[in-house]
Amino acid sequence: MQMPSPFPIGMMLFMALNTAPALAETPEPDKDMMHHKMAMDPANSMKHEGYGVLKAVNAERGKVQIAHEAIPELRWPAMPMWFTLRDPLPNGISVGDAVRFEMMKSNPKSNPQEWVIIRIERKR
Numbered sequence: 050m051q052m053p054s055p056f057p058i059g060m061m062l063f064m065a066l067n068t069a070p071a072l073a074e075t076p077e078p079d080k081d082m083m084h085h086k087m088a089m090d091p092a093n094s095m096k097h098e099g100y101g102v103l104k105a106v107n108a109e110r111g112k113v114q115i116a117h118e119a120i121p122e123l124r125w126p127a128m129p130m131w132f133t134l135r136d137p138l139p140n141g142i143s144v145g146d147a148v149r150f151e152m153m154k155s156n157p158k159s160n161p162q163e164w165v166i167i168r169i170e171r172k173r
């Protein structure tokens with residue numbers, strides 16, 4: 050009984066003859082592809098800047114709600130949103146203040162909403 054093959058015999062031979070060079074070149078295309086993919090996905094970039102108004106603080110949970118402006122690089126429209134604070138909220142920032150903040154994902158593979166503020170300051 051003959052095994053069904055999706056490939057014509059000439060193509061099989063071609064693939065067999067090309068096995069060694071293909072293996073040798075495998076790491077480069079993979080790396081390029083991954084780099085390209087990371088560049089294409091804005092959520093994988095490390096750090097993003099945002100502006101908004103501080104709406105609420107939950108000091109116990111280390112979270113703040115910011116009505117942030119649109120962030121085009123992430124394709125985020127303006128919205129009120131809770132963020133996790135990496136550090137305690139600096140003194141002198143209170144609810145109602147206009148703020149500038151920097152954030153990054155706690156884990157690049159996690160849910161898109163897990164953003165951590167690594168810097169926050171009153172907008173001058």
Ligand SMILES: [Cu+2]
Nearest residue numbers: 125128129130
């Ligand atoms: Cu948001």
